[in-house]
Amino acid sequence: MTDKRLRLVFAGVLPLGLLAPVPAQAACSPLSLCSCTVSATGVAFGSYNTLAASPNDAAGSVRVVCTLLLDLAGSFTVDLSPGASNNYAGRTLRNGTNSLVYNLYTNAARTQIWGNGTGSSLRVTQSFAGLLLVDRTIPVYGRIPARQNARAGAYSDTIIVTVTY
Numbered sequence: 001m002t003d004k005r006l007r008l009v010f011a012g013v014l015p016l017g018l019l020a021p022v023p024a025q026a027a028c029s030p031l032s033l034c035s036c037t038v039s040a041t042g043v044a045f046g047s048y049n050t051l052a053a054s055p056n057d058a059a060g061s062v063r064v065v066c067t068l069l070l071d072l073a074g075s076f077t078v079d080l081s082p083g084a085s086n087n088y089a090g091r092t093l094r095n096g097t098n099s100l101v102y103n104l105y106t107n108a109a110r111t112q113i114w115g116n117g118t119g120s121s122l123r124v125t126q127s128f129a130g131l132l133l134v135d136r137t138i139p140v141y142g143r144i145p146a147r148q149n150a151r152a153g154a155y156s157d158t159i160i161v162t163v164t165y
Contacts (some may be wrong), residue, residue: 010125036076038163043142048150056144057110062161064126064135073129074165078138079116080104081160085095088113088121093144099138100150105141114140116162151156 043060062078085092092099106122107113115121128134 008130011047017132021099032067034068034106034165036064036163036165037151038161039063040145040161043104043140045102045142045144048148049145050148050150052146055146058142059108060142061137062140062141062163063137064134066165068132073127075125075127075165078124079162079164080114080121080140081158081162082115082119082121083092083108083157083159085157087117088115091157093157095151095153095155098151098153098155100144101145102142102146105143108141110141136164 015134040063043058045058047125048056064070064076064078068074082088083091085096088103090101091103092101102109104114106114106124114123114124117123124138126134126136126138
């Protein structure tokens with residue numbers, strides 16, 4: 001198994017968004033004979049209204065592309081770090097001492113927190129069989145809960161995406 005990490009930076013100036021990272025390269029183990037690329041598209045939250053009754057939802061994605069040199073079957077797992085808060089239950093975007101609680105989810109209903117399998121978070125695992133090219137785009141669902149008292153400014157957090165082959 002090869003472990004590849006990709007750093008994502010969440011940032012914005014109310015509106016909040018996710019800056020797209022440079023793709024990271026990963027090499028599979030010698031036994032699986034493959035070459036992989038990991039990249040992500042931004043989660044653009046748009047404007048956050050502190051008085052709105054509804055949460056601010058947005059989506060992005062993580063893309064994993066592997067070229068297999070043999071007709072193989074296997075899987076890969078995608079984990080997300082908790083960010084600067086070190087807490088999957090309440091990730092935070094920060095602006096100095098100011099913060100906004102947000103989270104990232106594996107499902108559109110935003111009920112399953114995406115993490116590394118600890119602290120009530122889930123991992124995302126993708127399987128493949130009989131393919132010479134694996135190209136998977138996995139959605140990342142984001143939510144900033146409603147009615148948080150936040151000052152205008154640039155808020156950010158850093159999430160590490162870890163893809164294990």
